Structures are given as C-alpha cells and as structure tokens.
Amino acid sequence: MDVTRDNFAGALKVFKESIAGCDFVAMDMEMTGLYESRQLTPNRNDTSDERYAKLKRSVESYGVAQVGICLFTWVESQHDGLGSGYYEAKPFNFNVFPCTSVGAIPVEAHFGCKNTAFEFLSNNGFDFNKWINSGIPYLRADEAHRLKTERAGQLLNKRSPFVIDDKHAEFVRNFERALKGFSSSRRKIMSYDTANSYERKIIYEILSKHDTLGARGRQGLIEIFKGSKRAVSMHNLDKLRKLEANLKTARGFCEIIDVLSAARKLVVGHNMPLDILHAHSKFYKELPELRADFEQSMQRFLPMLIDTKYIIESTPAIKAKYGTSNLDEIAPRLDNEAKYHSLDPIAHRPQLVRHHPDFALNATQSMHEAGYDAYMTGATFIRLLKLEGGLDLYALSSPSENTSELVLYRYINKLYQAVGDRLYWQLGGSDTSRLSPARSAGAATFEGETDSSVENSNAYSPSDRDSPAKHNDLLSLNHMAEQYCFMNINDSTA
DSSP states (O other): OEEOTTTHHHHHHHHHHHHTTOSEEEEEEEESOSOSSSTTSOOTTOOHHHHHHHHHHHHHHBOEEEEEEEEEEEEEOSSSOTTOEEEEEEEEEEEBOOOOEETTEEOOOOOBOOHHHHHHHHHTTOOHHHHHHHOBOBOOHHHHHHHHHHHHHHHHTOSOOOOOOGGGHHHHHHHHHHHHHHHTSSOSEEEEEOSSHHHHHHHHHHHTTOTTEEEEEETTEEEEEEOOHHHHHHHHHHHHHHHHHHHHHHHBTHHHHHHHHHHTOOEEESSOHHHHHHHHHHHTOOOOSSHHHHHHHHHHHOOOEEEHHHHHHTOHHHHHHHSOOOHHHHHHHHHHHHHHHHHOSSSOOOOSEEEOHHHHTTOOOOTTSHHHHHHHHHHHHHHHBTSSSSOBHHHHSOTTSOTTOBGGGGTBTEEEEEETTEEEEEOOHHHHGGGSTTSOOOOOOBTTSSOOTTTTOOOOOGGGGGOTTTTTTTTOOTHHHHHTSBOOTTOTTO
C-alpha cells in the first residue's frame, strides 16, 4: 500500500487494526544521503563510541524520504494440510516529508542531500514531486509539546519574559503607536503587516498585556480585534483547541511509529544501524550524545530487533552458498527458490509468504522502494529459517549449544557492524536477558567486548512458551515461536 498524506488516515486505521495480531514487523528506509565523506564513514578501526558518533552525524545530516513497514501474520490453512499455514504480508510504503507548519505556525526542518543518493532514488523510480507535495508530515512528540507550550503561553499569558532585541525597537514603537490609536478609536478590527515570525511574536507579546484585545494570524499580517474579557478568553480557548487538532495532523507519521513502539513487536531489518537511528531521531526523540544512553533509550523505543544481514554474515554456510549479504542480491534468489519449490511436483512446498488480498493488487516489485524492501526483508528472514527454500539455520548451529537453546536468541538485538574482527553491535543486554532468569544483564557491547549472554546461560525452552512473561511479552512471535524458533540439536532421542 503506497501511502501519502491523502490516504494516510485510512492507512493508519488499517495499521492499528493489523499490528496487534501480527507476529513480527519488517522495516526499511530510503534516505537523502548516507555519509558526508570517506573520513566520516564508519570503518573497522573505529571504537564503539566513534562509530556511534559517525552514525549520529549522518542521521542528523540527512533526511528520510520513505519508510517501509511490513506486518507479517501467521495464518492457519485448512487447504494445505493439517497444521500447515503461511505468513500473510501487509506492506506499507509511507512517503514522509518533515512538517512545514502547524496551522499558521511555520515549522522549519533542515536536512542535507547527496547528489549520488538523489540519482540513485531517481534511477529507481522515486517521485520527488509526490514526496514534497504529498509526503506525510511528521513532528516528534517533544517538538509538538514545545510548540504547544510556547503557543499556549502566548494565549494564556503563561510564558517566560520575552526580551525584544534592539534592532526591532523601531518596529515596537510604530506598533505601539498604531495600537494606541486603534484602542481609542471606534474601529473593531485593525490589521498590521508583519515581515516574519519574530515580528508576529513581538505583537503577541505586547497584546498579552491587554485582556480585551485578541489577535488572529493571517498571511503576512495580524488582525487585532476588540472584545470583552470573556470574548477574548473564549477566542483563545478556541485557538488552543484548533492548535491541538493541528498538532495531531502535524505529528502525522509519528503516530505510526508510536503504535509500533507500543506494540512491542519483533522488528526485523537488513543492515539496521542507520535505519534504527533515523527512526529514533526523526520520529521518537533526539539522539543522545552518548552511545550508552542511546542503547538505554532503544529499550523503551524498539526493544526487540533482528538484523538479517548479521544472520547471513555470521553463518558461513549461507554466505558460502549465496556469496553475498546484500538484500537486493540475496532476496530475489531466495524468492526464486521458494517459487521453484512451490511448483516442483515432487518437492512441493506451499509458499509460506503471501500478500494479504487487500495488499496484493497494488503491491510493487521494485527494489529500493521502502515498502517492497521491507516485504523482501521479512520474507528473507522467514526463508533463512528454512520456511521456503533457504538454508536450515537449526542444522548449522553449533552442537555445543544447550540442547534447547532458542536459535533466534543468538540474533536478537545484534545489529550488523563490522568493527575489526567483530560483526555486530549488541543492543539492550539488560532487556533481552529476561528471556531466561539466568541470563546476565550486562551492558550493551560489540562482539569481542564483554558478552557472555550465550555461553553462560540457561536456555528458554519450548516448555516456557505458555508463560506470558517469557513468550508473549518478550518475543511476540506467536506461531513462529511455537513452530520454528526452538531447536534441539543434541536431542539424545534423535
């Protein structure tokens, strides 16, 4: 489903209705650039903090043009055999553009773009006019709160003293002279031209001292009107109600991310670090200066992540077979294998990834459209788990692991980042440790630093799946957790 501001309300309703029952979510983004220079691009010699600083700089330098989110839900099938089923996909392709105004209040956002990134987007069919003219606005909650507080202070005279700079002294004298003449006249309305938001702010500051004068913003001017104290008060309260409605519209796509965060679903991505930092920075909160603070914040924002690039890079047999971990190369191959196995009359396997009927008609098949890439990321994740034509991760696991080890635990919150001889950035050690009472709650680390979560832990066994605290709240994988996540490598009965 391609989503712009024109059909966003309907898409939000469908998204809210669908996410509660889905088993996991896949995400992808298209950006206006990656890194400003080779020196600012992460490399293997970076420390953990240096790498975070480079990622943070990139995220704060560039914008997001599209966000793809695909919901995958297990559907039991009565037609494909007893106990069989498939994953039903609902891909959303959100075109997003920073909020430019809240009602009549202008909102400015600055982001850079890279010529090669724009060329890449253009070559892959990206519609820049649609992005700018019909992109869904977004405004973080803290930014919306700041605007509301500032505007409410102007209307209700509850704000910090506003010191007017000297260069606007003449503007103030001219306005106060005009206001004095208006107050002593029989006129009910006076219009006063303004050149910018600062001059409008000055006028609101002066008017705040007059409880029988109100104001309405217009294009390039402000209308001042006379009224009783009650009439002015009611006018201001009405403006506050309109401000609330305008802020809700301005928040736009952030409401999707709010719903996703509250759902506490597993979020799957491919080469995730930049995507996750962009999601945090653009739609949740400003990025913390320190890596450790970011890792703590992620536990409140999106606490359960799996990076398919790390799965591939950390599994030699997969890397050897496909020779790549690039999504646009490995995803089509896995897709073709799945189709082959579904058509083979001898090795027939029903396809286990299918579009929901309402999403099938307008589903694209264009790599580097965020919605399609999110769909292919989720499908690749499923196929890597031997659901369709992929390699069997269970069979590739080390025989020294605990007999009932949760396979996916080895990938939870490990984002692919090659640093020296290390492959991943470990997020959220303290939260994922709750998978088992014996798991340590060490700080988030890169592999090769302090990370004993796998070697010195008791497993989360299949017998725990009926415990809401250990299964539903933590994994939210439902049928995947029951049917595919658990393994028994050293099964003595085998």
